[in-house]
Amino acid sequence: xxxxxxxxxxxxxxxxxxxxxxxxxxxxxxxxxxxxxxxxxxxxxxxxxxxxxxxxxxxxxxxxxxxxxxxxxxxxxxxxxxxxxxxxxxxxxxxxxxxxxxxxxxxxx
Amino acid sequence: xxxxxxxxxxxxxxxxxxxxxxxxxxxxxxxxxxxxxxxxxxxxxxxxxxxxxxxxxxxxxxxxxxxxxxxxxxxxxxxxxxxxxxxxxxxxxxxxxxxxxxxxxxxxxxxxxxxx
Numbered sequence: 655x656x657x658x659x660x661x662x663x664x665x666x667x668x669x670x671x672x673x674x675x676x677x678x679x680x681x682x683x684x685x686x687x688x689x690x691x692x693x694x695x696x697x698x699x700x701x702x703x704x705x706x707x708x709x710x711x712x713x714x715x716x717x718x719x720x721x722x723x724x725x726x727x728x729x730x731x732x733x734x735x736x737x738x739x740x741x742x743x744x745x746x747x748x749x750x751x752x753x754x755x756x757x758x759x760x761x762x763x
Numbered sequence: 764x765x766x767x768x769x770x771x772x773x774x775x776x777x778x779x780x781x782x783x784x785x786x787x788x789x790x791x792x793x794x795x796x797x798x799x800x801x802x803x804x805x806x807x808x809x810x811x812x813x814x815x816x817x818x819x820x821x822x823x824x825x826x827x828x829x830x831x832x833x834x835x836x837x838x839x840x841x842x843x844x845x846x847x848x849x850x851x852x853x854x855x856x857x858x859x860x861x862x863x864x865x866x867x868x869x870x871x872x873x874x875x876x877x878x879x
Contacts, residue, residue: 685865695800695851697870704865740806744865750819751796751868753806 657681660741660754668762673728675757677741680722688715688726689740733761764790767856767871775877781842784874788835788856795837797829800851812837813859849878
């Protein structure tokens with residue numbers, strides 16, 4: 655079993671829909687990261703959180719430490735949100751990141 | 764501030780050769796981490812350097828090595844290349860403040876290595 659599991663693996667939605675991507679982890683963590691990777695490879699860090707909820711524009715990330723679960727939500731989705739979204743956790747004591755396999759999101763106009 | 768830069772962006776090598784990739788972190792960042800991304804294994808941590816010292820290492824063979832210079836620039840080297848080393852190699856930097864272990868990482872554009 656991987657330390658970090660994401661679901662779904664692929665998600666296709668219509669423009670304007672509310673999107674939810676889930677991440678579960680099995681180890682103790684110091685922080686959870688949500689990353690966005692566009693075609694071509696560049697990775698952008700969207701959120702780093704260790705508790706509660708963070709919001710940036712149309713993106714919201716939540717984490718439940720007790721349940722070892724995090725969600726990334728996108729409101730009013732847009733075709734430019736099409737990308738691979740990757741969940742990663744950093745372990746206590748060091749900043750080594752362990753990654754989920756990613757969720758490929760496609761937003762259709 | 765300029766972002767993280769990586770050179771070269773694309774590279775083609777043959778089996779048995781060695782390769783050196785370079786990463787220049789954001790000015791003022793002291794920590795540089797390297798990652799390998801392949802279709803089969805996804806993103807995997809290679810190693811992290813902080814103040815010229817390797818601080819963490821992933822589960823990769825000794826053919827993968829790295830170093831960091833006094834200006835925080837980092838290089839990684841892969842010797843005796845294998846076909847399976849074909850991948851996107853990403854580096855990421857962060858401030859590395861010792862009292863703030865949880866920091867956002869800033870990724871470079873990556874070097875795409877193809878081994879023939």
